[in-house]
Amino acid sequence: MTDPVIRFDDGAAYEKFMGIWSRIAGDVFIDWLAPAKGLKWVDVGCGNGAFTENIVDRCAPAEVQGIDPSEGQLAFARTRPAEKLAKFQQGDAMALPFADSSFDVAVMALVIFFVPEPAKGVAELARVTKPGGLVATYAWDVLGGGFPMEPLQAAMREMGVTPVLPPRADASRIDALIQLWNGAGIEAVETREIVVQRTYGDFEEFWAITQLSAAIAPIVAKMPVPELDSLKAMVKARLPAGSSGRITYSARANAIKGRKPL
Numbered sequence: 001m002t003d004p005v006i007r008f009d010d011g012a013a014y015e016k017f018m019g020i021w022s023r024i025a026g027d028v029f030i031d032w033l034a035p036a037k038g039l040k041w042v043d044v045g046c047g048n049g050a051f052t053e054n055i056v057d058r059c060a061p062a063e064v065q066g067i068d069p070s071e072g073q074l075a076f077a078r079t080r081p082a083e084k085l086a087k088f089q090q091g092d093a094m095a096l097p098f099a100d101s102s103f104d105v106a107v108m109a110l111v112i113f114f115v116p117e118p119a120k121g122v123a124e125l126a127r128v129t130k131p132g133g134l135v136a137t138y139a140w141d142v143l144g145g146g147f148p149m150e151p152l153q154a155a156m157r158e159m160g161v162t163p164v165l166p167p168r169a170d171a172s173r174i175d176a177l178i179q180l181w182n183g184a185g186i187e188a189v190e191t192r193e194i195v196v197q198r199t200y201g202d203f204e205e206f207w208a209i210t211q212l213s214a215a216i217a218p219i220v221a222k223m224p225v226p227e228l229d230s231l232k233a234m235v236k237a238r239l240p241a242g243s244s245g246r247i248t249y250s251a252r253a254n255a256i257k258g259r260k261p262l
Helices: 011-033 048-061 071-077 118-127 149-159 174-183 203-210 215-221 225-238
Strands: 040-044 063-068 087-091 101-107 130-140 186-198 246-261
Touching: 011 048, 011 071, 011 101, 011 130, 011 186, 011 203, 011 246, 040 048, 040 118, 048 063, 063 071, 071 087, 071 101, 101 118, 101 186, 118 130, 118 174, 130 174, 149 225, 174 186, 186 203, 203 225
Parallel strands: 040 063, 040 101, 063 087, 101 130
Antiparallel strands: 130 246, 186 246
């Protein structure tokens, strides 16, 4: 579930960079799923537990299992209040350590584009879900400009610098998600876009947080100072601040849900 270039091993850094975005989008995602209370959940690619926290806070689950390949991320997840209910362990999205039909709901949050073979990952989600259970995911629309760091990545592209993308960014497209869900035999498939906003205190806060990204920081660190200054100026122009200096902008994710056949 990780790429050799993009590795998320620092749960605290990930929380500042992406965890907040994840929970904001996760609340909209849960509203859309409209799950019953008291269900058994598996959160595949749980990372540092950002979305797992949404599940525990919002869904009154009977059980939550979080799976991720990064022990650094899982160590942070275990410090969350959700850890009182959720259980976290290392695992592979393409070979989940659970028996068939173990859960009522199987989800991936911002993960499917990191799974080397997304079809295998979705097949595993379906396998561990009970008949009639819910199988769902949401993923930033990376190729459609919906990624939260798009203002920075767009400026990098304009300068001729190629940003690092998730290895299976194509899997985040709505049409690709539909194909994956249909291929796994999932029924009653529905999709939607999730548009959310996040506010930063000022541009310097935004810039500092972006430097916590495992995909962005190594590229920026190698830039000569004049090139870096140009990049910052271009990004700042794309993110005009309000009168207080605060910066608010939007990101967009694609979501899909369906039911395992009875």
